Amino acid sequence: MRVTLQPSGATFEAQPGERILDAARRLGYECPQSCRNGNCHICAALLVEGRVKQNGDVRDHGELFTCLAEPLEDCVLHWDGVLAPGELPLRHLACQVTLCQPVGGDVWRVRLRAPAGKPLRYHAGQYLLIEREGGHSAFSLASAPHEGRDLELHILAREGGAVKMVEQLRNSSTVRVQMPLGDAHLADLPDGPLVLIAAGTGMAQMHSLIEHCRAQGFAHPVHLYWGVRQPEDFYELPHWQEWQKVPNLHLHKVVSEPDNWQGRTGMLHEALCEDFADLRGLRVYASGSPAMVYGTLDALVEAGMDAHQMRADVFAYAPR
Structure with a gap:
């Protein structure tokens, strides 16, 4: 049976008699869960379409517990907090600006340091958004995940918004960012060149x-x-x-x-x-x-x- 998740749009196949949480985890999804017997309510989802069996009862709408519910047909669930394989949670961070220096070609090398505490997670090749007045600016991460809290950006500042962004970074001790974003990354290394x-x-x-x-x-x-x-x-x-x-x-x-x-x-x-x-x-x-x-x-x-x-x-x- 096919299970479709909202709001992400992700889909996966559950085997006959397999509980939704077990199917998702078997296929590499990271799911909110704790007790696995329906008592903690952490894995709760809303059944939007389809029918499931839970504790012997058949349900066609309303709240269910994915650790107990078995799909009886294709289903649509509203289930927050589920991450597809290779997907990482989006975080909002206040980062310290530790370096902003020209490196030639009107390019500035920028170093940011994320706050201590929860480990920073991103894949090589992803990007972040820096908050600015009236919106955000996107910049690829030049740093790699093994560098931990230290993040590096290369910003071309020849005109317009990029020049203002560099001015903001030079004159600020901290900036707010959102990360990680982008799917052109290396979550897994290829077996070839x-x-x-x-x-x-x-x-x-x-x-x-x-x-x-x-x-x-x-x-x-x-x-x-x-x-x-x-x-x-x-x-x-x-x-x-x-x-x-x-x-x-x-x-x-x-x-x-x-x-x-x-x-x-x-x-x-x-x-x-x-x-x-x-x-x-x-x-x-x-x-x-x-x-x-x-x-x-x-x-x-x-x-x-x-x-x-x-x-x-x-x-x-x-x-x-």
Whole structure:
């Protein structure tokens, strides 16, 4: 029987005679629960559609306890606090600003420290929102989960809201953030090579992925393609020199509008296709503007890549 959860929209299959909580946990969901016999009420949910059996009674509406209820047909439940496999709870935090310094190319390196207490949980490659007057601004996390409370951002501040955000960070001792967000992450390391494609400060997300792979002892090759328009747009990365000594990490800087640049030139997808005659078997992550990400996707699909091999946050916040 199929169980659909509201408000998340997640679905899973329960086996005949299996209790809803047991089915969800078997499939990797994190669920609010404690006693598992209906006394604590922590696992309570609201039956919106369908029928269940609980303590010998058949119910077709109202409150139920997922640790006791067995679906008799496809059901819809309103069940708060359930996290799908790999999903982490969204937290609102007041973080201390510990560093805000220019690193070249109009980019600022920002370090935040989350409050002590409950451990900070996020996946490599996710992003956060910083509260500002009138709304929020999204920034990829350049730090990796093993760094604990310390968070790093790379902010391009050339005009408009980004300049104001840097001013806010330079003049404030704390900021309020929401995290973690984004599904283009590495909750689990793949059993094969990784290709990371970054335009400009899209490098922040790739920095998180690379540092996570290093910390986890990832044995497969990692190929980084970092592209900018002009050479001066490259900015200083804290671990770049260390990365150059990692045997399975291959670094490529690509400039699309070269001016006295002796390295690789052109578009990022062109550099990738020059290096890989066969794109099958690669897991690709891309970070940049929607136009850049979709242009890269289309070019790589035309070159033989399956579209499902690429992950990018753009696919969620700017679908086409």
